[in-house]
Amino acid sequence: MTREMEPPPKPTTSLFDVYLRLRPTFSPGAERFLDVEDGGRSAPTHITIRPPTNDHRKRAIERFAFTQVFEEEAAQLDLFKGTGLPGIIEGVLGQPGREGRDGLLATLGVTGSGKSHTILGSKAQRGLTQLSLDTLYQSIGQRITSLAENDSTFPSLCQADVSEAQLFPASAFLESLYGDGALPDRAASRAATPMMDVSFMSASANPKRYIPRLSNLPQYPAIEDITASADQSAEYAVVISMYEVYNDRIFDLLTASATKGAAAKRRTLLFKSTEQSPDKKVVAGLKKVVCSSLDEALLVLETGLTERRVAGTGSNAVSSRSHGFICVEVKKRHRGAVLGPWTSSSLTIVDLAGSERARTAKTAGATLAEAGKINESLMYLGQCMQMQSDNAENLSKPQNVVPFRQCKLTELLFSNSFPSAHHNHHNRKPPQKAIMIVTADPLGDYNATSQILRYSALAREVTVPRVPSVTQTILSATAASKGLASGRTTPSATQEELERALAELARLREQMEVMQLQLSDEISRRRQAEASWKAAEDRMEEAEAEIRDEVWEEMERRLAEEQRRWRAARDEEAERNEVHMDAKLEILTRGIGAGEVEVYEDPAQTGEEMIAELEGENERLRLRLEEVERERGLRSPSKKMRVLKTRKWEGIEMDE
Numbered sequence: 016m017t018r019e020m021e022p023p024p025k026p027t028t029s030l031f032d033v034y035l036r037l038r039p040t041f042s043p044g045a046e047r048f049l050d051v052e053d054g055g056r057s058a059p060t061h062i063t064i065r066p067p068t069n070d071h072r073k074r075a076i077e078r079f080a081f082t083q084v085f086e087e088e089a090a091q092l093d094l095f096k097g098t099g100l101p102g103i104i105e106g107v108l109g110q111p112g113r114e115g116r117d118g119l120l121a122t123l124g125v126t127g128s129g130k131s132h133t134i135l136g137s138k139a140q141r142g143l144t145q146l147s148l149d150t151l152y153q154s155i156g157q158r159i160t161s162l163a164e165n166d167s168t169f170p171s172l173c174q175a176d177v178s179e180a181q182l183f184p185a186s187a188f189l190e191s192l193y194g195d196g197a198l199p200d201r202a203a204s205r206a207a208t209p210m211m212d213v214s215f216m217s218a219s220a221n222p223k224r225y226i227p228r229l230s231n232l233p234q235y236p237a238i239e240d241i242t243a244s245a246d247q248s249a250e251y252a253v254v255i256s257m258y259e260v261y262n263d264r265i266f267d268l269l270t271a272s273a274t275k276g277a278a279a280k281r282r283t284l285l286f287k288s289t290e291q292s293p294d295k296k297v298v299a300g301l302k303k304v305v306c307s308s309l310d311e312a313l314l315v316l317e318t319g320l321t322e323r324r325v326a327g328t329g330s331n332a333v334s335s336r337s338h339g340f341i342c343v344e345v346k347k348r349h350r351g352a353v354l355g356p357w358t359s360s361s362l363t364i365v366d367l368a369g370s371e372r373a374r375t376a377k378t379a380g381a382t383l384a385e386a387g388k389i390n391e392s393l394m395y396l397g398q399c400m401q402m403q404s405d406n407a408e409n410l411s412k413p414q415n416v417v418p419f420r421q422c423k424l425t426e427l428l429f430s431n432s433f434p435s436a437h438h439n440h441h442n443r444k445p446p447q448k449a450i451m452i453v454t455a456d457p458l459g460d461y462n463a464t465s466q467i468l469r470y471s472a473l474a475r476e477v478t479v480p481r482v483p484s485v486t487q488t489i490l491s492a493t494a495a496s497k498g499l500a501s502g503r504t505t506p507s508a509t510q511e512e513l514e515r516a517l518a519e520l521a522r523l524r525e526q527m528e529v530m531q532l533q534l535s536d537e538i539s540r541r542r543q544a545e546a547s548w549k550a551a552e553d554r555m556e557e558a559e560a561e562i563r564d565e566v567w568e569e570m571e572r573r574l575a576e577e578q579r580r581w582r583a584a585r586d587e588e589a590e591r592n593e594v595h596m597d598a599k600l601e602i603l604t605r606g607i608g609a610g611e612v613e614v615y616e617d618p619a620q621t622g623e624e625m626i627a628e629l630e631g632e633n634e635r636l637r638l639r640l641e642e643v644e645r646e647r648g649l650r651s652p653s654k655k656m657r658v659l660k661t662r663k664w665e666g667i668e669m670d671e
C-alpha cells in the first residue's frame with residue numbers, strides 16, 4: 016500500500032469535487048478492467064482497476080477515490096442532481112443583496128469516453144449545459160430584464176462589462192446570422208430591440224449554413240421539479256459567450272469565421288487584465304450575447320458548437336480537438352426606484368479535449384503536434400489536480416502552491432479559484448465552486464484511462480497484484496510434495512524452517528514489488544516535472560524574446576516620437592525667428608521712412624515763394640556787382656566802359 020486512503024472524500028478547500036462517470040459500453044467481448052466498490056447505503060465512491068490479463072508488466076491493482084462514482088445506468092438527470100449543479104446555479108444567482116459565486120463544471124476523459132455526451136447531450140437527450148440553462152431561466156423567471164422595456168438597459172449592460180467585449184441582444188445576433196428562419200417567436204421584443212450595427216456577421220443568412228431549429232433540439236429530460244432560489248429583490252440578465260482553447264490559443268466561437276470559409280484567419284484573444292479589470296484577468300474582446308430566454312440561449316449555444324465543429328481541424332467529426340468553454344454570465348442589479356449597479360457571476364462549462372496516446376492516435380504532422388499540445392495542457396491540469404490531492408492529504412503541512420499559470424487551460428480553469436491578492440478584503444468574492452466529471456469506459460483503453468484516473472482521483476491506493484507469484488508457486492509445490500511423499504517425510508523442523516524462509520522471501524518480494532511501483536511512480540512524476548520545467552524554460556525564452564521585441568518597438572516608437580517632437584519644435588522656433596526678423600525689418604523700414612522726411616526732404620515750396628527767393632538773390636547779386644564795379648572804376652581807366660556795358664545789359668533785361 017503506498018498511500019493511506021482517506022474516508023469518502025468531501026474536500027472543502029480543494030479546487031474541484033471530482034466525480035467519475037462510467038459510460039455504457041458497446042464493445043462486446045472486451046475485457047472489463049474497472050470495478051466499482053459497493054458503497055453500502057450511500058453512493059459508491061471507490062473503484063479498482065486491474066491491468067489486463069495479458070499485461071506483461073506485472074502492474075499493480077489500483078484503487079481510486081472520488082467524490083462520487085456514477086455507474087453506467089446513471090441518467091443525465093442523476094448526474095445533474097448528484098453533482099450538486101442546482102446548488103452551484105443558486106450560488107451564481109447570489110443570495111439576496113449579495114454578489115453571486117462563480118461556478119465551474121468541466122469534463123475530463125479519454126477520447127470517446129462520454130465527455131461531450133455528459134456535458135452537451137445527444138440528439139435524444141439534453142446534456143448538463145442545457146439542463147443548467149433551463150434551471151437558470153426557470154429560477155430567474157419574471158425577474159429577467161427586458162431589453163425592450165427600457166432603452167437604457169442594454170447600454171448599461173455594455174458599460175458594466177469589463178472585458179472589452181462587444182455585446183449584442185440575441186435577437187439582433189441570431190437574425191443577422193440566420194434571418195428569421197430559426198428564431199423563436201419574439202415579435203414583441205424584436206420590435207423594440209435596440210438598433211445596432213450587426214456588421215460582425217455580414218456574411219449573414221448564408222443559405223448553405225446549418226440553421227439550428229428549436230424543434231430539432233432534445234426536450235428530454237425535463238427539469239420542472241428543479242429550481243434554484245433567486246434574489247427576489249433583483250433583476251437579472253444572462254449574457255452568453257463561447258470560446259475554445261486550441262494549441263494554447265483562445266478563439267471566439269461566436270465570431271462567424273465558419274461562414275467565411277475554412278481558410279478564414281481567426282483572431283486570437285488574450286487572457287489579460289483590462290483597464291476596467293486591473294486585478295482580475297479576463298478573456299478580452301469576446302462577442303457576448305444577451306439572451307432573454309432559454310430558447311435564445313439554446314440557439315446561441317448551437318451556433319457556437321457549430322462554429323467549434325466547422326472551424327476546427329476538420330478531422331474532429333468524432334473527437335473534439337480543442338477545449339471548449341461556454342461562459343454563462345449572470346448579471347444582477349437591485350430593482351427599485353433607484354436601480355443598483357450590475358454585478359456579475361458566471362457559470363463556466365468546459366468540454367476538455369480528449370487525451371490521446373500519440374502512439375495509438377494514427378496522426379501525423381500538425382495533428383500530432385496538436386495532440387501533443389492537448390496532452391501537454393492536460394498534463395499541466397494533472398499536475399494541478401495532483402497538487403490538490405497532495406494538499407488534501409497533508410492538511411497539517413504547509414500547502415503547495417498549485418502551478419496553474421503554466422498554460423492557458425489551467426489559467427482559465429483556476430484563476431478564479433485563487434482570487435487576486437490585490438483585491439481588498441471587502442470586495443473579495445468567494446472562490447469559485449468547481450466540479451470535474453471524469454468519464455471512463457470500463458472496457459476501453461486501460462493505459463489511457465488509468466493515466467487520467469491517476470491524476471484526477473482525490474486519493475489513490477496501490478496493491479500488489481494477487482496473481483500467483485513465484486513464491487506462491489514454490490509454496491504450493493512444497494505443500495504438494497509434502498502430501499505426495501508418503502513414507503519419506505522430511506523432518507518437521509526443517510520443513511517449518513523452509514516454510515518460514517519461503518514466507519520471508521514472499522514478504523520481501525512483495526515489498527520489493529511495492530517499492531518498484533513507487534519507483535516507477537516517482538520516475539514518471541520526475542519526467543513530468545522535467546517536461547514542465549523544459550516547457551517553462553521555453554515559455555520563458557519566448558516571453559523574453561517577446562518582451563525584447565516589445566521593448567525595442569517601444570524604444571523605436573518613442574525615438575520616432577521624440578524626433579517628431581524635436582523637429583516640430585525646431586520648425587516652430589525657425590518660424591518664430593522668421594516672424595521676429597520680419598517684425599524687426601518692418602520696424603526698421605518704418606524707422607528709416609520717418610528719418611527721410613525729417614532729414615533729407617525740403618519742405619515743399621510754392622511757385623511765388625521760389626520767384627521771390629530768386630528775385631531776392633538776383634537783387635543781392637546785382638548789388639554786389641555794382642559794388643564791385645564801383646570799386647574797380649575808382650582804380651582803372653576802363654571803368655566807364657564797363658559801367659556802359661552794365662547799363663546796356665540792364666536795358667536789354669528791362670526790355671525783355
Ligand SMILES: Nc1ncnc2c1ncn2[C@@H]1O[C@H](COP(=O)(O)OP(=O)(O)OP(=O)(O)O)[C@@H](O)[C@H]1O
Nearest residue numbers: 038039126127128129130131132333334335368369
Ligand atoms: N452515458 C452514455 N450513455 C449513452 N451513450 C453514451 C454515453 N456516454 C457516451 N456515449 C456515446 O459514446 C460516444 C462517444 O461519446 P462522446 O462523443 O461524448 O465522447 P467524448 O469523450 O466527448 O469524445 P471526444 O473527446 O472525442 O470528443 C457517443 O456516440 C455518445 O453518444
